[in-house]
Amino acid sequence: MLRKYNSSRSLEDNIRLGALTAMVAGLVNVASFLLFFSFSSNVTGYYAILITELVSGNIYQFAVVAIWVFAFFAGSFLSNFIVIFYNKKNRYVAHAIPIMLEIASLLFVGIYGSYFYSNTLLETEFLILLMLFAMGLQNGLTASISNFAVKTTHLTGATTDLAIVFSMLTHSQYRQKAEIRARGKLLIAIFSFYLLGGLTGSLAYKYIGFRMFYIACFILLITLTYDLYKIYKVQFAKERKKKEAYPLGGLTQCPE
Amino acid sequence: MFVVISFFVFSSFNRSMEDTFLGSWEESYWEYKEADRFLLKGWGIHTKSLSPDQVRVHKGETWVFKPGGQLEILAGNITNRLRWSLKGRGNILEISDGTTTEHFDIKKLADDQIELQLISDIQVKEEAKLIFTQTNKI
Numbered sequence: 001m002l003r004k005y006n007s008s009r010s011l012e013d014n015i016r017l018g019a020l021t022a023m024v025a026g027l028v029n030v031a032s033f034l035l036f037f038s039f040s041s042n043v044t045g046y047y048a049i050l051i052t053e054l055v056s057g058n059i060y061q062f063a064v065v066a067i068w069v070f071a072f073f074a075g076s077f078l079s080n081f082i083v084i085f086y087n088k089k090n091r092y093v094a095h096a097i098p099i100m101l102e103i104a105s106l107l108f109v110g111i112y113g114s115y116f117y118s119n120t121l122l123e124t125e126f127l128i129l130l131m132l133f134a135m136g137l138q139n140g141l142t143a144s145i146s147n148f149a150v151k152t153t154h155l156t157g158a159t160t161d162l163a164i165v166f167s168m169l170t171h172s173q174y175r176q177k178a179e180i181r182a183r184g185k186l187l188i189a190i191f192s193f194y195l196l197g198g199l200t201g202s203l204a205y206k207y208i209g210f211r212m213f214y215i216a217c218f219i220l221l222i223t224l225t226y227d228l229y230k231i232y233k234v235q236f237a238k239e240r241k242k243k244e245a246y247p248l249g250g251l252t253q254c255p256e
Numbered sequence: 257m258f259v260v261i262s263f264f265v266f267s268s269f270n271r272s273m274e275d276t277f278l279g280s281w282e283e284s285y286w287e288y289k290e291a292d293r294f295l296l297k298g299w300g301i302h303t304k305s306l307s308p309d310q311v312r313v314h315k316g317e318t319w320v321f322k323p324g325g326q327l328e329i330l331a332g333n334i335t336n337r338l339r340w341s342l343k344g345r346g347n348i349l350e351i352s353d354g355t356t357t358e359h360f361d362i363k364k365l366a367d368d369q370i371e372l373q374l375i376s377d378i379q380v381k382e383e384a385k386l387i388f389t390q391t392n393k394i
Contacts, residue, residue: 119341
């Protein structure tokens with residue numbers, strides 16, 4: 001999921017990454033709406049609100065929304081920055097750092113909300129900012145490592161893409177093309193898991209409130225550890241092969 | 257740097273937003289009506305009505321917003337104690353007695369007047385508009 005980059009990624013890699021991160025995005029978006037009456041996994045609406053607030057003369061609200069939009073931008077920027085600067089040193093680590101930062105952000109929201117949140121506007125605005133930053137990190141990472149094939153925090157583009165795929169499938173010429181069917185599968189996986197995440201979030205909100213963010217962190221932890229397991233498995237297999245080829249640790253026996 | 261700017265903007269202005277609410281506000285105008293813009297209404301599909309456990313009907317009350325999120329709603333001799341807070345970017349007022357939680361879109365917030373629009377369940381197509389004028393500032 002996280003080890004591979006751009007063209008070396010298979011459809012399965014993208015589906016796994018897309019599904020898990022879309023579930024997190026759906027959960028976080030529903031959570032932020034239910035808890036704070038604001039969305040956090042996309043910023044399209046905020047651009048419209050930004051202008052509305054400016055025209056209405058609500059400078060404070062304008063500033064808040066501008067900062068939120070920038071938080072999403074900063075998250076995406078940081079993700080891609082880490083990927084392009086550390087990809088050659090250690091690809092897995094470069095791809096894992098943004099997920100770790102996302103876990104840290106969401107964990108903070110969950111812990112703070114559960115034990116310290118006292119319903120003030122200042123806290124609300126900061127927690128929304130953190131969620132937007134986390135979603136920016138996630139979207140920046142998935143888009144960056146999948147060559148823009150996987151974007152999971154908002155479904156506007158995905159809805160357009162799915163509509164295009166479906167319309168292409170009505171034509172026999174395109175129906176045979178494996179890449180179009182693959183794109184359709186990926187988009188359906190993203191949609192399904194985004195909705196599943198949203199459903200999980202709305203159910204969890206009723207029973208566990210802010211602790212629902214732990215579920216998001218757990219899903220992200222699966223995303224991280226899945227590849228870690230694969231890396232160790234490959235390394236272990238390599239070492240075993242090496243040992244079998246050179247049973248004496250690679251030392252050549254000298255004839256007497 | 258970004259965190260510092262955010263903290264400065266958030267903390268320097270939002271205190272004044274919450275402060276604007278503090279004090280006694282008397283309901284000077286209220287309007288409850290069934291919205292007639294429900295698309296399927298003409299086809300015989302009826303919307304649900306606001307039930308008492310979903311929302312309270314506020315008419316002619318005095319709302320006293322106190323620091324620390326305390327809200328007292330005075331209606332005649334009865335005083336209801338609730339909690340209040342601002343949500344979103346300060347555009348939503350949430351009031352709750354622990355059982356029923358209501359959300360209002362803050363349409364107008366001035367030193368002497370607040371205009372609120374009830375945000376109801378999306379399946380409940382009814383509208384409630386409340387206008388308060390300040391009687392006492394805390």
